Amino acid sequence: QPSTSESSPSSSSSPQSQVCGRGTSPPHLLRHPVCLDALISSSSSPPASWTPWTHPPHCIPASDEPWCVYTNAAALGSDSGPGPGIGISIITTPDIASSDPLLHPAQHRFHAPFFAPDKLYTDPRPYKVRDVPGKGKGAVAIRRIEKGRAVLVDYASVLAAVEYPADVLREEVQELLSIAAERLGEPGKVTGLARKGEGRASAGLEDGGGEDAEGDMDSEASVMEDVMLTNSFGVVIGGREFMGLFSDLARFNHDCKPNAFIHFSETTLAMTVWAARDIEPGEEITITYSAAGMTSKERQQTLEKVWGFKCQCSLCTSSPEALNASDTRRAQIPSLREEVVKLAQKGEFNKAITAAETLFSLVEEEGLTEQMGDMYEVPARLYYHVGNLEKALEYTLKVKHEIDGYGFPGKLGMEKLKMLKGVIARIERELKDKKKRGGDGSQGEEKPGDQEESKHTK
Numbered sequence: 001q002p003s004t005s006e007s008s009p010s011s012s013s014s015p016q017s018q019v020c021g022r023g024t025s026p027p028h029l030l031r032h033p034v035c036l037d038a039l040i041s042s043s044s045s046p047p048a049s050w051t052p053w054t055h056p057p058h059c060i061p062a063s064d065e066p067w068c069v070y071t072n073a074a075a076l077g078s079d080s081g082p083g084p085g086i087g088i089s090i091i092t093t094p095d096i097a098s099s100d101p102l103l104h105p106a107q108h109r110f111h112a113p114f115f116a117p118d119k120l121y122t123d124p125r126p127y128k129v130r131d132v133p134g135k136g137k138g139a140v141a142i143r144r145i146e147k148g149r150a151v152l153v154d155y156a157s158v159l160a161a162v163e164y165p166a167d168v169l170r171e172e173v174q175e176l177l178s179i180a181a182e183r184l185g186e187p188g189k190v191t192g193l194a195r196k197g198e199g200r201a202s203a204g205l206e207d208g209g210g211e212d213a214e215g216d217m218d219s220e221a222s223v224m225e226d227v228m229l230t231n232s233f234g235v236v237i238g239g240r241e242f243m244g245l246f247s248d249l250a251r252f253n254h255d256c257k258p259n260a261f262i263h264f265s266e267t268t269l270a271m272t273v274w275a276a277r278d279i280e281p282g283e284e285i286t287i288t289y290s291a292a293g294m295t296s297k298e299r300q301q302t303l304e305k306v307w308g309f310k311c312q313c314s315l316c317t318s319s320p321e322a323l324n325a326s327d328t329r330r331a332q333i334p335s336l337r338e339e340v341v342k343l344a345q346k347g348e349f350n351k352a353i354t355a356a357e358t359l360f361s362l363v364e365e366e367g368l369t370e371q372m373g374d375m376y377e378v379p380a381r382l383y384y385h386v387g388n389l390e391k392a393l394e395y396t397l398k399v400k401h402e403i404d405g406y407g408f409p410g411k412l413g414m415e416k417l418k419m420l421k422g423v424i425a426r427i428e429r430e431l432k433d434k435k436k437r438g439g440d441g442s443q444g445e446e447k448p449g450d451q452e453e454s455k456h457t458k
Ligand SMILES: C[S@@+](CC[C@H](N)C(=O)[O-])C[C@H]1O[C@@H](n2cnc3c(N)ncnc32)[C@H](O)[C@@H]1O
Pocket: 134, 135, 136, 137, 138, 200, 201, 202, 203, 204, 205, 230, 231, 249, 250, 251, 252, 253, 254, 255, 307, 308, 309, 310, 311, 312, 313
């Protein structure tokens, strides 16, 4: 989220002569407002000069390189439906805009369809934006949503480099953000997200939370500063951090035990909301804004300081005893993860399985299932090793789902998927054979090479 504090007056240190006309960038990546102004004011400034952007980049000089707004007003909006989207504006430097293929519309698949359309609920969406007590508006399910299905795919409307607000004056932060918004195909979709904006109920702060001045929309803060402060999510694109504004995702509230989670794809610049468990009609669909591994107190402090609201989720408003119990369960998760791996390495497979089962039930109870992506492979191997083929298959399918379910598999992922398909087919074959021989397939025979522990497997 952008800093609303005073920025260093670094912009004057960059002589125009050094920037204007420098370099070999394509003509649309203008390096300075002076060059830009000259181009715009001259009659010989056809839009082709800045294509593939739909507007001339608007730049502000800074200590090193200028910061510019690049807009493609027709980029996709939510759900990759047909027709033009609401557009995207990117605040970055000319060098990054020209060198990072992930940000460049000429190479970018701004119109790439969602990779798993069968997993996405569309037309109508499975939720509606409604008033939610204590939280302003929120996304409420209007039909049953199955675990593992996509609730929403939302393409970024604004991406702003995290470091730019500290590199230009406060007015310049506001100027770039305002331009970023007004050049979009539907500016109202993002400006309407301001806490004082139309159709936006403010939440939390007036209930006694948010003593932090940064979280409060002070009179000087521009609408777009407020929008970014209260709605942007940190995303990483090509190894660089950006604040990302997703206009529909912005209606999803935080919960410390969420029933959904978000995944960002830097190849499409889209955020997907995935159901982490089955969600019933009438239930609010929630995600988490805080990092894993914090105590309830740390989470509440972070939400107040960074996001500017006092959390009203069911866990935060539960009794101190319930909060303590939740903290205790969460504190066990990292040590259990380590224990599972250590026990498996020592060959104590049954103990490792017991520890893994405890781990997964804790994770489930705390609504943290999305953090377990990389953990399913361990129990898959353990169960296979002790001959519990059904459980081995269950966990191997979870590994596969993690790879092909929540993002683009990529080259390495594709290779792993191919390998996993082979493993799954093999386990299914072995299960079939076992059933034919009269076993139920849930308990295996001892395998050569198993250590002492596995002999006790039941
Ligand atoms: C990304 S927006 C979510 C949608 C927002 N409620 C609305 O009305 O558009 C974040 C804002 O929602 C509110 N909010 C989100 N989660 C909350 C929670 N657990 N408790 C209280 N307020 C919450 C806060 O006002 C926060 O600044």
